[in-house]
Amino acid sequence: MLPQIAKFFGPTNLRNCSPDSYRKLREIICKFEQGAILGNDIQLTDKEIKVNDTIMCLKMDEYNRGVEDPNQFVPGYHIFKRLNDIEKSPLFQLLRKMPKGGALKTHDFSMCSTNFLIDLTYRKHLWACTVNDGCKIVQFLFSKDKPKKMLHEGGKWETMDEIRDRRGEENVRKKLKMLFSMYPLSKIQSNDKAWDHMMGIFALIDGILNYYPIWGEYYYNALKEFNEDGVQYVEVRSLLKRLYCLGGERLPAKETLQVYNDELKNFKADNPDFIDSKIIYSPLRHTTPDKIKGHVKACTKLNKEFPNLLIGFDLVGQETMKYPLKMFVNELLKMPPHIEFYFHAGQTNLYGSPLDENLIDAVLLGTRRIGHAYAITKHPLVMQLAKRFGIAIEVCPICNQVLQLGADYRNHPAATLIANDIPFVLSSGNPSFWRTKPLSHDFYMAFLGIAPRNADLKFLKRTAKNSIRHSALSDEEKANAMQKWKTKWEKWIDWTIENTEKILEKPNE
Amino acid sequence: MLPQIAKFFGPTNLRNCSPDSYRKLREIICKFEQGAILGNDIQLTDKEIKVNDTIMCLKMDEYNRGVEDPNQFVPGYHIFKRLNDIEKSPLFQLLRKMPKGGALKTHDFSMCSTNFLIDLTYRKHLWACTVNDGCKIVQFLFSKDKPKKMLHEGGKWETMDEIRDRRGEENVRKKLKMLFSMYPLSKIQSNDKAWDHMMGIFALIDGILNYYPIWGEYYYNALKEFNEDGVQYVEVRSLLKRLYCLGGERLPAKETLQVYNDELKNFKADNPDFIDSKIIYSPLRHTTPDKIKGHVKACTKLNKEFPNLLIGFDLVGQETMKYPLKMFVNELLKMPPHIEFYFHAGQTNLYGSPLDENLIDAVLLGTRRIGHAYAITKHPLVMQLAKRFGIAIEVCPICNQVLQLGADYRNHPAATLIANDIPFVLSSGNPSFWRTKPLSHDFYMAFLGIAPRNADLKFLKRTAKNSIRHSALSDEEKANAMQKWKTKWEKWIDWTIENTEKILEKPNE
Secondary structure, X not given: OHHHHHHHHOOOOOOOOOHHHHHHHHHHHHHHHHHHOXXXXXXXXXXXXXXXXXXXXXXXXXXXXXXXXXXXXXHHOOHHHHHHHHHHOHHHHHHHHOOOEEEEEEEOOOOOOHHHHHHHOOOOOEEEEEEOOOOEEEEEEEOOOOOOOOOOOOOEEEXXXXXXXXXOHHHHHHHHHHHOOOOOHHHOOOHHHHHHHHHHHHHHHHHHHOEHHHHHHHHHHHHHHHHHOOEEEEEEEEOOOOOEOOOOOEOOHHHHHHHHHHHHHHHHHHOOOOOEEEEEEOOEOOOOHHHHHHHHHHHHHHHHHOOOOEEEEOOEOOOOOOOOHHHHHHHHOOOOOOOEEEEEEOOOOOOOOHHHHHHHHHHHOOOOEEEEOOOHHHOHHHHHHHHHOOOEEEEOHHHHHHOOOOOOHHHOOHHHHXXXXXXXXXXXXXXXXXXXXXXXXXXHHHHHHHOOOOOOHHHHHHHHHXXXXXXXXXXXXXXXXXXXXXXXXXXXXXXXXXXXXXXXXXXXX | OHHHHHHHHOOOOOOOOOHHHHHHHHHHHHHHHHHHOOOOOOOOOHHHXXXXXXXHHHHHHHHHHHHHOHHHOHHHOOHHHHHHHHHHOHHHHHHHHOOOEXXXXXXXXXXXXXXXXXHHOOOOOEEEXXXXXXXXXXXXXXXXXXOOOOOOXXXXXXXXHHHHHHHOHHHHHHHHHHHOOOXXXXXXXXXXXXXXXXXXXXXXXHHHHOEHHHHHHHHHHHHHHHHHOOEEEEEEEEOOOXXXXXXXXXXXXXXXXXXXXXXXXXXHHHOOOOOEEEEEEOOEOOOOHHHHHHHHHHHHHHHHHOOOXXXXXXXXXXXXXXXXXHHHHHHHOOOOOOOEEOOEEOOOOOOOOHHXXXXXXXXXXXXXXXXXXXXXXXXXXHHHHHHHHOOEEEEXXXXXXXXXXXXXXXXXXXXXXXXXXXXXXXXXEOHHHHOOOOOHHHHHHHHHHHOOOOOOHHHHHHHHHHHHHOOOOOHHHHHHHHHHHHHHHHHHHHHHHHOHHHHHHXXXX
16 A cells, blocks of 8 residues: 555655645545554444444543543543543443453453452351451461461461451451452552562462362352453463362362363353353463473363363463563473463563563464563564464553553553554453453443544444454354354344433433 | 565464474564664674673663662653652763754754753843732743733732842742743643643743843853754754844844844854754644744745745644644645645644644645654554655654653653654753753653663664754755764764773762
């Protein structure tokens, strides 16, 4: 296209042309730009055009108010400061109901709402270890008797019932609500600090979620919460930790997968419109090549036992200078080719660092998707390769903000992906820790803050469909998945048309 | 290149290759990426290689400390919070001395240091209008007698001497230091508020700088401060306001240019190593097509009188929905082709808005450079056209931060320009208002925070040379300019080699 356009320009520019020719060429350029943007291939049905009018009315109302008064434009702020405002947005409410396809980047321990997590702390046999004279909970453990070991020296074990009696139930609930989240914002001063904080939450809830009788319940509830948020398919990065029993004994990782398998079966039986869920085996990256060798073997073995459930491999945890992906190439190349890679890479703004170069290794290793790839716009070649080979970028806007990579959604690099029509999917990462819905908040921020002003239902539909296209489902499964999504989508279209008046009259303060 | 690389990949990826082949392809990809980055065409001399070692030693020291402790990494913070730290950086001190070529985006009223501006307030006949019981200065005017008119109702005119007597000299100096700047940071809550604040400073100092006997002095001093900062060439966006005399009468705009002309002549005579300065006529964009018609005529006329000085046209002030560039196309197309355009465009993060589309009009109108183009990475076609036609982007990192477009230098879109080798120059915009050096702080932020980790002297040299290549100088003038820059550059290289030990041993707290 460029050479043709360049021809129009003549030797240098359009300075010599008439206003009329100017306008015509401008139109061509704008159409070309528009045509290259993600979602442009979608043809809306008549019904969808009506819904599009509604959704764009809501969007432009919110957008224009934000232009008038930037203080009112939510994507310019940290989500922690505007979570309540979003709840009141009619646009958000409509997006909540929208069938979004799949969430392809979630993590096993950070999927459920805080309240669900707090409710789990009422379970029998749950002990908590406190420090600072009983003020700070630092560890949980299910145990028949008072646990003997503890991770924090000088701590004190009590049952949760005792703690609630001592400090008051409401106080404990409030305290747990903070402990299970990245709030308050003032605590997070850098990307590193945010990571430390997040890893601290993972460590804290480990004793609750790794308990054999709890884990299945957590996963089942996660699917439920995602499904209620319009997500019909979920891929989970899982550490496949070994679950423990009341007596303290650890079960083999196979049992963890067995729980996933059984609960998924239950959930699908209870919710026939739900598509499926898959597991990506994702150990922590801060390790040795030798350990990775072991993980590759374990993954290969577990995949044989659960070939339809455990379908991929990734490494998780903060990317650091010390553990670049290239360190593990020899071991990773030994993974059987049918177990696909779904690497996190380039979740950094340190351009030219080894973290940033993980993008190159991810692509060279044949990754099917890239988690975050926040730095990809600084790697035009990687971007082109992603487009050429259909490697989708898993964009998690809110996660990037909370982990202090970027402050303003309007500057998120995904805008450049949209402009270049690089395949991408929207996901949420660890919504549990930022108290957001499983996927709706990320859709809201992307639609209102990252995508172009005129991005409309075509953009949303393409994004939802992309999540099935770029999933780990087989071609046959995808056909079925698309059908299930379409059924829900059409219902949502009908519902929106029926309720247009009500949706549009809703006051928005 | 992409097709060749794609061939290596085979049908999907490298999963089947040996670790050795993997490493070889990885090397090719990295070399290709590196080769595509800005500055890669530069061949360093033996002497420059030595200086490069020194500069990279300073850079990596600061960079690595920043990775260890993000709290120490200046480009992750607002410049207002770290101005003093930068002053102590040996890297910054070396960059200060480095000959940087030209500053191509400066604005007439915001070039000089605050102290120089404060000193001007001691001049005879300067009156100030105060409100809030004499607490707040809202207007300045040179006048023999007490001025009668005022812009702010209920104000009170006093001479500056009276104000200093009444409030104490030190207090007044402190107050003026704040008034003449964008400080404190807490006052700036959004892009709009930042603009309002900045336009307020312009309005406030208008009465000082527009005074006929002052203006020449201000411009001469600006050239002096820039030259001392290693800038040998300056292009000024000027509103070409009509200067006033002590009696209040206004001189024609021609006189303003005459002052530029005379002072430039003086400055060049006093500083033979200085290259030159040019003026870009830049009225405010918040106006009617009819007014633009008048400006085009005025510009054409003034260019005839000062063909070597007034060489281009631009529109300045905040880009808004209400005044897109396309509104003025008919009038702008009437500009004689030898008067080049240097449009501000896309200084926004509102993707898909009319502000953002100004980028398209700037390019279609044949702009020679684009001011800011902050949004250009969301317009791949515009980026390609910029590369094809050698349209340089004027990147002003600190200005973007102060005007609240982006918070963290590591996310600045210029990284994507560097990765794609899009022509760009570094400039400072309005350094006076953020108390930075004319160009050194922007070089420091770009080098340490925006460019890739391994960007080195090649990057700096290319950036300096680009400022001459993309200037408004004629080819003959450029040859001469390059020679003057080179002479200084070689001196700096020699000086750095001589002082290497001293430079490297400097303690950095």
